Amino acid sequence: MSVEPSTLGQTVSEIVQRHGNLPTRLLQILREVQDSLTWLSPEAMDAVAKEVGLSLDKVRRVAEFYSFLYTTPRGSYDILFSDNITDRMLGNRQLLHYLCDKLKVSIGQPRADGRVTVGVTSCTGMCDQGPAALVNGYALTSLDKPRLDRIAALVNQLAPLSEWPQEYFEVTTNIRRADILLGRHFADGAALRAVLKRGPDAMLEELVKSGLRGQGGAGFKLALKWISCRKAPGAVKYVVCNADEGEPGTFKDRVLMQEYADLVFEGMTLCGRVIGARQGFVYLRGEYRYLLEPLKATLQRRREIGLLGKNILGEPGFDFDIDIHLGAGAYVCGEESALIESLEGKHGVPRIRPPFPTTHGYLNKPTVVNNVETFAVTAKIAAEGGAWFASRGTLESKGTKLLSVSGDCERPGIYEYPFGVTVRRVLEDCGARDAQGVQMAGPAGHTISSKQYDRRICFDDLSTGGSFMVFAKHRDILDGMRNFAHFFVHESCGFCTPCRVGTSLLCDLVDKVHTGHGARADLDEMRRLGRIMKAGSHCGLGQTAPNSVLDSLDQFPEAWTRRLRSTSYEPAFDLDASLGEARRLSGRDDPGAHLPDEYSAMVRLAGLLTEREAPLSDDERNLLGALP
């Protein structure tokens, strides 16, 4: 679509002014400009740069970094299929090809009339109600062929999203098991009344007593973080709620933001009072765009009843407000220092640490960053006391944990358990009767086989941010490993060598073995790569990216070895691939040309499958289902 220069300038200028021309709003500005213009053309970026007063390369840096921002044209309807392994288990690839056929588009390419693009994206956090997708940033759930038929028709009729059937956008919370966090009633304002009555120091004492540790995965002692931020010099401090929830298979923060937002906001306000901050931010992942308006309404309601804003609960000087920033498709922005960079409007490369956010966070001011669930729990602790919370859980891991259960089970959804629950118990409760393994804590976590089902979910054994993806016996574990390896390639920020290059090398090796071209030496090379990435990467993304491959080599060796060629070494050099370009240039398209397109990949896979008795994997089934 081409836009008249004058309208472009006006659109940009209005948006930038609405954001007060602030560079810290750059990411929000670019999101909105794109919403109006469908993509960020060089002219649009130039206009933004001039209006905000930044150099063009800075604007481009942001636009090129986030996967939901486009610097090449997109359709007016932008449909992105969630491509987590759980979506794949539910047949998303077949649906993707089905929709592309219906709409006559190829993946990632806008249709000639500029009306629609169809592509894929990392997990959108709808694993319990997939296959899922996003349309212009809004979540679509429980997709099937009839829905896609209808969607294709709506796109071709140019129907605005407001006229689409609203049940397509319905996101259910699927709370299957509630304990002290989800189950007990909470009276709005209870935590704030408690802190006003007893003072910040008494609250910190309760938090120390509670033993609460960060629920985002790393398990940092909460009270320690708040105390060091309270102590940090400086009059201006910030509270940041990490609602980026990018770890594939995790969706508990989505449920909290949808159903328990008051609890989360109350925890943030409590934190503001304790550390002496007046401003809070929620960093909400772009995939949860649909929650923005409801959350803004909740904030407004809290202001109206005196729980937010100036003189909270009538206490002079108790001022605190919360602003919501949307992410734009970057898993690394869940890392707290990358998140802060992103909040400042920049691209999300993790900072050098130390210094840590508690002393040098947002705009270099002392900042507490906590997970959504952590803030919700603090509000409960303030109201009910630390001892009450500590009565649950284990010695090292107090309280409860929300698990996001998905994959092969009868009852996917949210399960709240006291820390220390065994994997076996969770599998029984969710109705996973023939699980051969579980991917715990997401692709960056632990790959568990049935030998380990008596291990406990807690910081001293299986630590987790909450992702719990079940693999039934008929699944191929390597489908998961391949999906995860591609995820990390896509999500590496590219700053440091071991992660930038290592994720690609590891992914190529996994692909090589998965397609039956691997040899023993490749498995050894994976282990060495994994060691280098873990030890050498700048941030947690690269340090944990090889975990699933390394774990599965130990836990599911046969899943790897049965795919190996019998030789000990197999060159990565592929003669046909190397000749492909010459053959294409010379106009050959006969089968003997071995052009490396998806078709020949499928033919090769099909041949491979008949050769050995390996069960049909989902990737293969998906690919085969999409055969022309």
Add this chain to the structure above:
Amino acid sequence: MSGELSFTLDNQPVPFQDGQTIMEAARAAGVYIPHLCFNPDFAPHGSCRVCLVKVNGRTQASCTTPAMAGQVVQSETEELRDIRRGILEMMFVEGNHICPACEKSGACQLQAVAYYVGMLASPFTYFYPRRALDASHPDVVIDFNRCILCELCVRASRDMDGKNVFAVQNRGIQAHLVINTPSGKLGATTFSITDKAAQVCPTGAIMMKNQGYGSPIGLRLYDRESVKIVGDVAQAPESAGGRRHE
């Protein structure tokens, strides 16, 4: 105890001043820790990861880790050598490095560090990326094939030359160096060979035109002495084949 702060590096005491990193303290004490994105004239960057050491048992980048009294730092261990070698191997497969034909060969810090950590060839699969060469500038040619994304030129041009000629764009394995002009060409910028940014590249990515292969094999900067003694190409005098203008 005397008032002097110190930590141990491979069992040798290294004194330091408050605020110094392990790398800075080691350099001041004359102890070499291999590095590429670190340059003493710039704030640490922490991206290449070649300078990894073990600090009290944890692997960390020595160029970004503050020195602290009593730290036990290990650098020249077989485990760390293997990790550093692996990182160098990654750099060589990510770009296109044709050392035997490269004009920078022998005076290239990347190559010298690779030799230092014992890397001779990479077991990893080469990416063979397609990156165009930019010879639009009258005095300088930039060969993106040899760029390791250390961002020294970016930092030098932005922070010292005040020109902001270079930038990194995109993310992940797509990250790459660009020239900040609409055409993307170096010739369209005010870049000059006297810029700091023209002196800092640790590889053969930014090369002077109208000269080349000046020193015979055997007499090139790193032929004469190991990088351990010579140090950074950007610090060595130009007369010796380094980059520093005297």
